[in-house]
Amino acid sequence: MKNLKIAIQKSGRLNEKSVQLLKNCGLDFENYKSSLITSVANFPLEILFLRDDDIPGYVEQGIADLGIVGENVIDESEAQVSYVKRLGFGKCTLKLAVPKDSKIEDLKDLNGKAIATSYPVILKNFLDEYQITADIRLISGSVEISPGLGLSDAICDIVSTGGTLKSNGLKPFADVRRSEAILIGRKGLEDNLILTELVQRIESVLLAKE
Numbered sequence: 001m002k003n004l005k006i007a008i009q010k011s012g013r014l015n016e017k018s019v020q021l022l023k024n025c026g027l028d029f030e031n032y033k034s035s036l037i038t039s040v041a042n043f044p045l046e047i048l049f050l051r052d053d054d055i056p057g058y059v060e061q062g063i064a065d066l067g068i069v070g071e072n073v074i075d076e077s078e079a080q081v082s083y084v085k086r087l088g089f090g091k092c093t094l095k096l097a098v099p100k101d102s103k104i105e106d107l108k109d110l111n112g113k114a115i116a117t118s119y120p121v122i123l124k125n126f127l128d129e130y131q132i133t134a135d136i137r138l139i140s141g142s143v144e145i146s147p148g149l150g151l152s153d154a155i156c157d158i159v160s161t162g163g164t165l166k167s168n169g170l171k172p173f174a175d176v177r178r179s180e181a182i183l184i185g186r187k188g189l190e191d192n193l194i195l196t197e198l199v200q201r202i203e204s205v206l207l208a209k210e
C-alpha cells in the first residue's frame with residue numbers, strides 16, 4: 001500500500017504537540033528542524049512540515065493526505081476536507097473585542113464600524129448571520145494594536161488566556177468560534193487502512209490522557 005503523507009505545522013503553537021502526538025502513537029521519525037519532509041521508519045507515513053495556512057489547501061488538493069491544523073485555519077481557508085478527529089490541544093476562541101471604554105455593547109452596535117482581523121472569511125460569515133454590515137479590515141498580525149492606532153473600532157482575533165487583549169486595553173465582547181487542533185483528511189480517504197490504524201492509535205493516546 002502507498003505511504004500516506006501527513007502535513008503538520010513546521011513551527012509555531014501546534015508544532016510541538018503535533019510531533020509529540022505522532023511520537024506517542026509509536027511512530028519513529030527524526031524531527032530535523034531543517035528538513036521539510038521526513039519518513040517514519042516503522043509506519044507507512046511521511047511527514048511534511050508546512051506553514052499552518054497552507055495545510056488545508058494541500059490536503060484538499062491531495063498533495064498531503066492528512067493534516068493537523070486549527071479549526072479556525074480550516075474554516076478561513078474554506079477548503080473541502082474531511083474532519084477525522086478532534087485532538088484536544090491548541091484550544092482557543094476567535095472573539096470580538098473592543099477598547100475597554102468603547103460604547104459598543106451589542107452586536108448590532110457594530111453596524112457601520114471598522115473591525116480589524118486576520119480572519120475575514122469567518123468574520124464575514126458571522127456578521128452575515130446577524131445581518132450586520134461592518135467594514136472588515138484585513139491585518140495579518142498584531143491585530144490587537146489596531147484600535148489604539150485609530151485603525152479600527154473593534155477587533156476579531158484568537159484569544160486563549162486573554163492576556164494579550166488585557167495588556168492592549170481591550171475587552172472581549174462576543175465569541176465568534178471555538179477552535180482546537182484537528183486531524184483532517186482528503187475527501188475519499190475515509191476507508192484507507194493506514195488511516196484507520198493511525199486513528200486507532202491516536203484514540204488510544206487521547207484516552208490514556210483522560
Ligand code: PRT
Binds near residue numbers: 013070157
Ligand atoms: O507560521 P505559521 O503560519 O504556521 O503559524 P501562525 O503564526 O499562523 O500560527 P500560530 O503558531 O501562532 O498558531 C497556530 C494555531 O494555534 C492557531 O491557528 C490556533 O488554532 C491555535 N492557537 C491557540 C492560537 C492561540 N491559541 C493563540 N493564543 N493562535 C494564536 N494565538 C495568539 C493570538 O493571535 C493572540 O495574538 O496569541 C495571542 C493571544 O493569546 P492570549 O493567551 O494572550 O489570549
Ligand code: ZN
Binds near residue numbers: 051052053
Ligand atoms: Zn499561519
